[in-house]
Amino acid sequence: MGDHSFKSTDKLARRGLLFILSSPSGAGKTTLSRMLLEQDPEITLSVSATTRPPRPGERDGVDYHFVSDAQFDAMVAEDDFYEWAHVFGHRYGTPKGAIREGLKRGQDYLFDIDWQGTQQLKQKDDQDVVTVFVLPPSLDELRRRLESRAQDSAEVIDARMERARAEISHWAEYDYVVINDDVSECFARVREVLDAERMRRTRQTGLIPFVRELMG
Template sequence: MSGDKVDPFNIKRRGLMLVLSSPSGAGKSTIAREILATDPNITLSVSATTRPKRPGEVAGLDYHFVDTSEFNLMVNRGEMLEHAKVFDNYYGTPRKPVMDALAGGRDVLFDIDWQGTQQLAEEAKDDLVRIFILPPSTKELEERLKRRAQDPADVVAKRMAKAADEMSHYPEYDWVIVNNDVNESVHQVRSILTSERLRRSRQLGLGEFVKHLRDGQ
């Protein structure tokens, strides 16, 4: 095997976990959808949740909808990479599909909050790329939440009250984007993703390839 010629274009790469976090309404889900729609090399991590299914959501595609008892069993069995309680509901990331994807060189996108990101860092920091999305202003954030028309006024108020605390966690992230324009923000995320995919530590077999180059092959 060591005598085989190595093709640089076939150097294997370990996948990465791309985390997008923001206060609700700042645009992370819109950015995530665009990245997923235009990049075949990345897939969405499908979280488990105890919250009710919203209109238009598909079980197994948007979320794995489970009851609280099943969710707690998954946590106790060590089947979650991260989990958190958000607005009276539980959310968590099943471990096995993510680890299988990374080992196969596929990237996984996470639309999660700072609590989940901290837990992912404890589990697999070397695989993690963290991006925090900020709104251009508090007023714009509130307007976006109202325009979504998915939540009643009291829920919008709760999300706005929590936004300041959520935004205070931006120093825990590798990259920060102010989402003034969603198209520009998507471009910035793509640029980060391209750079992180080229990180030396993620290119498996690179040392062997360089050895062949040094040997004149």
């Protein structure tokens, strides 16, 4: 048995997970997502398909898969989405594509989607989904963050604040809820959630052969 003993540097095989971060616009979800992708090599961004035109600097296949309305219709008809939704006059969807194969290899996927997309994704694949909702410390602070971007008119900010209230009302549907007052502390809590979920017994597919060998 000595030659086959488990070393602390070995890694047991595990199944990947679908890690959903949701929040109202301005609550810091985009910043948290970027930090996670930069600091954690085991997670990659799930790239959505969208019917909206690219913004300056966005690249097809990297930021989004930019598709026509007809292409999107065809993907819906072929059941090629985990979830899709209308957002601000355009449609966004998560193509199944290679995600299911990646999960078997232990690849984790990060999703930046709203509560409706989260519900749809859980209906399609509840066992692999982990959901985290990011709350702002206050609605006043949320408005201040939106105004500080200096990208939108007062009317657009009002609309985003109304949408934020609607989104926040779904907080109790998520597995975990974090308050983003200090981004470093919030990020640390998100990392703790991800680390713990990776250790769930049901995702540790390598445990069965390990324990079988352990017991001899």
